[in-house]
Amino acid sequence: AQSVAQPEDQVNVAEGNPLTVKCTYSVSGNPYLFWYVQYPNRGLQFLLKYITGDNLVKGSYGFEAEFNKSQTSFHLKKPSALVSDSALYFCVLVILTGGGNKLTFGTGTQLKVEL
Amino acid sequence: GAVVSQHPSRVICKSGTSVKIECRSLDFQATTMFWYRQFPKQSLMLMATSNEGSKATYEQGVEKDKFLINHASLTLSTLTVTSAHPEDSSFYICSATYGATGTNSPLHFGNGTRLTVT
Numbered sequence: 398a399q400s401v402a403q404p405e406d407q408v409n410v411a412e413g414n415p416l417t418v419k420c421t422y423s424v425s426g427n428p429y430l431f432w433y434v435q436y437p438n439r440g441l442q443f444l445l446k447y448i449t450g451d452n453l454v455k456g457s458y459g460f461e462a463e464f465n466k467s468q469t470s471f472h473l474k475k476p477s478a479l480v481s482d483s484a485l486y487f488c489v490l491v492i493l494t495g496g497g498n499k500l501t502f503g504t505g506t507q508l509k510v511e512l
Numbered sequence: 513g514a515v516v517s518q519h520p521s522r523v524i525c526k527s528g529t530s531v532k533i534e535c536r537s538l539d540f541q542a543t544t545m546f547w548y549r550q551f552p553k554q555s556l557m558l559m560a561t562s563n564e565g566s567k568a569t570y571e572q573g574v575e576k577d578k579f580l581i582n583h584a585s586l587t588l589s590t591l592t593v594t595s596a597h598p599e600d601s602s603f604y605i606c607s608a609t610y611g612a613t614g615t616n617s618p619l620h621f622g623n624g625t626r627l628t629v630t
Contacts, residue, residue, distance in 0.1 A: 433621075440605050440621030441556075442517065492563065500553045500619070 399424040399455045401490040403503035407488075410510055412471055418473040418506045420462075429491040430471040434484045441487060447471060458482070478510045492506030516608050517537055525596055525629055533570045533591045537607030542608035543587035546619070547579075550603045554562025558584045562589050605626075 400423045410416045422428050429448050433441040445456025447464045453459045473486060488503040501504045514543035515538040518627040525531050535545060544563050545614040548556040560576075570576045578600075580592040589608075593600055603626050 433619075438521075438603070438624060438626060440516070440623045441619075442621070443619070500558070504551075504555045507553075509524070 399428075399490055399492050399499075399501055401430075401488050401501050401503045403486075403488055403506045405506050406489045407503075407507040407509065410508070411478050412480050412510050412512050415506065416475050416478040416482070416510070418441065418486050418488075418508060420471045420473065420503060422469050422488075422490050424492060425489060426491060426492065428471075430462075430464065431489040431491065432456065432460070432471075433472050436484050437455045439501060444473070444486075450506055478508075480510045480512060515623055516606065516620045516622045518606050518625055519626060521623060522626045523628070524618055525627070527597055527629055528595055530592055530594045531627060533593075533606070533627075535589045535591070535622050537587045537610075537620070538618075540608075540610050542589075543586065543590040543610050545583055546607045546609075547581060547589075547591050548605045549623075550605060551560065553573075556605060559591075561581045593627065596627070597600070598629045601627055601629045606620065 403409050404423045420508045432444040435441045435469050444460050448455050452464045460475050485505050485507050489507050490501045492499045515613045517536045517538055518630045519534045539614050549559050550556050553612050558571050559574045560568045560570045560581050562581050564583050564586045568581035581590040601623050605624040
């Protein structure tokens, strides 16, 4: 069965420092991986996706993620964190099925960027 | 970009009453809409998937008679929580997509509805 894991409930980082939010996956076929961000009392906003092609994916707001097939990971990164990046981040795995694609959400990682 | 509007953003109702939440795709035709429920500090739990003009498909454990979903047009889906009780208090989020779900067409989410049942 497919699954996605975000091993850290919370990540704290100082403003200006690089940040990493971890995501690992398990799937029998080709993974389609997404990152979404959620601000308090808001819906999720799309950040970036990996479908195929280059392993390094660049997305919104300066975020990027690297797809690593050997490590089954898709960690979200940003070279220099901002206080406004503080939010809840979800890694999402999409599996193509005959009956409609299935989405599996990670448990979320709360990012806190401090001055 | 694609916009999904969800209304209301907050609602407080008394136990036993029904509440309707609307989800609209403003600038695209949503072939599929999803309804999620999110508990504090937890991930999203898929409640049901609805396709325009057909009955919604509910996830296991979700009461279809309690959470009524109607997807009457390609731009509107509604979730009605019937005979609401305090345990139904939660954050409900809708999302919509066009084309193949969630691959070339990422999900577009509404801003959510905070339901409080007193």
